[in-house]
Amino acid sequence: MFGPGSQFHRFFNDPRWALAVLRATVLEAAHPQIGAALIDNSTFVAHPWRRLRNTLVSLQRMFGADDETRQREAARLNRMHARLSGTDARNRAYDAMDPQVRAWVVATLFESSVTMCRLGGQPLDQTTMEQLYAEFQAFLAALGDQAGHLPPTLREFWQYYDHMVETELENTQALRIILYKLFDHLPAPPVLDGLPTVWAVGRAFAGPAIGTITVASLPEPFRRRAGLPEVPGAQTLMQGAYMAAGLARFLPEGWIRAEDFTSLLYLSPDSDDPRAATITALRDRMTRAGALFRLVTPFPVQTGPAEEAGARRSAEGAGARRSAEGAGARRSAEEFFDAVLDQTGDGYLDWPDLAAMARELSSRLDLDEPEETRLYDAYAEWWRELQAALDIDGDGRVSREEYAAAVPALAGPALIRVAEVLFEVTDTDGNQSIDADEYRALFRTGFRRTVAGTEESYSRGAFLTDFLSFMSGRRRSTAYDPLLAEA
Structure with a gap:
């Protein structure tokens, strides 16, 4: 069967x-x-x-x-x-x-x-x-x-x-x-x-x-x-x-494989996949072709109310994100809301949005019980914290306007707990650091962090700092943008 x-x-x-x-x-x-x-x-x-x-x-x-x-x-x-x-x-x-x-x-x-x-x-x-x-x-x-x-x-x-x-x-x-x-x-x-x-x-x-x-x-x-x-x-x-x-x-057997197609869709320039260099070169050529096309025939990019976030993500571009991270660039509150928090694209933040984050992380890491439940529970606690702080009109959800008006400091105890649980379930061998294989399992890209010594590792402190910087400081990240912001 x-x-x-x-x-x-x-x-x-x-x-x-x-x-x-x-x-x-x-x-x-x-x-x-x-x-x-x-x-x-x-x-x-x-x-x-x-x-x-x-x-x-x-x-x-x-x-x-x-x-x-x-x-x-x-x-x-x-x-x-x-x-x-x-x-x-x-x-x-x-x-x-x-x-x-x-x-x-x-x-x-x-x-x-x-x-x-x-x-x-x-x-x-x-x-x-x-x-x-x-x-x-x-x-x-x-x-x-x-x-x-x-x-x-x-x-x-x-x-x-x-x-x-x-x-x-x-x-x-x-x-x-x-x-x-x-x-x-x-x-x-x-x-x-x-x-x-x-x-x-x-x-x-x-x-x-x-x-x-x-x-x-x-x-x-x-x-x-x-x-x-x-x-x-x-x-x-x-x-x-x-x-x-x-x-x-x-076509010859093996030329068309669904697995290869989906992996190409998510191939990052930072990946250690051998195809990354070819894709990057092709992107550069397409970028130049696109610029020429705009000069010859300006083409309006269509957007709709529910899809403005996706259009903004496309307009920013992967190259812009890489240079932006190096400069410590930040999103506006509205951009962060659309790109990261509003996972369902309905214009509001509520529990299904944070549950979608937990679901995606659990799927990438292929978590079993009880690790999956621990991650969901951490996100549920964060939702209760956000709802108490930001739901001004009491309708059970947080609008883009409510979020932007509050300009909250999101790095509260509940978000810190999310970061801690995410680190713990990613660190499968429990050695208090994330190695290259564990890094790829979460981010689907190559491990680019080099530390003193002969082996690469991602310490607990560095992981928590980066995650909280992304989620509360709204800083762009070449690791977390593909994970939580991209389509």
Whole structure:
């Protein structure tokens, strides 16, 4: 059911899989409970590339050959989902651990995989389709869900799927953001940060096309119920996109790997990855090309209210951040709020924003219990401290204006505790210093700190000072910006 011999493993590095995952995400967001959970808790608006990478890494762990890795990832996902519950704008409860909701997530991935093959001109035969369905049932079972939340047979599955599409899905706010706002204002991935003109030109053409392709691929009954527009030529464009992506199967094996793609998205100039020098040289050439393009044809970079933070991050640029750190440059309070604190991109600071920070740090370090809970608890205490100090109007959240007006000194006892816990869970060998491997686990970049002696290390005091300087002094950092501020 899992590993290199599975049907799913064949799809994971298929370029059409990107279109399939996007389609599945839209169908998930159309479920009222999932849509509400995404709006309240997800970082997909402010940090879409981070969300993409984490999703791919999680799927790779769950469908890999190593059973211990799969069990660890399943436990991590269950802990994460157990923290996601609440009510939507219509006062309807949502719970990410609802077994029917979890079954729908798996159902969208399976059905979008089948649709991907059909639209790409390679429809699955019945035997292969049944094998793939069994693998996704095993995926749900690996999460600990009992049998029965997905129909037992493939024939019953299509009845279940049609019922969900025709009666349960809605035109949710999360769906509208993905289709009509996210693509229009998608921030540049970290590897292209600092190239706003080049990215804006590409996004202006690709964004609307991707949105049109995604809508055209959705089930017709749902498009009709949700009132999604029928764009002339959309079906032809959609078929062409899937067929063109499918041609990649003729490339030599190993040329296209999802893992390599996602690692390139996050490749930093400071990384000790051999590809970093090539990427840096390419960025320099693209920067010069972008400057020339602006001289010839000025191109306005589009921004929207919820995406201004992402646009500002792209405009700053990686090179500017590196020189800024050396000069001790500071962000304004508003910039720091948008880039770092408002992780969900809704214009407010509340618990889901700090929980998103804890979730990202826990995922990077692959924490188990009780370390993960210790980190979440430290962030929860910091949220209570911030709320008491900054929530002037008592609405349970902190607005950008409240934060900027207070200009607070954030290095209180609770934030210091966050820094201490983060150091302790990063220092896996407990020697009171962070070595190169531990550093890379957290920051995904090379270790650039050299101290007296023959070995590199990052002391507890230096780590706490740097973290608190970033979080309270609002100083830019080549380590913490990619970790908490970039998309």
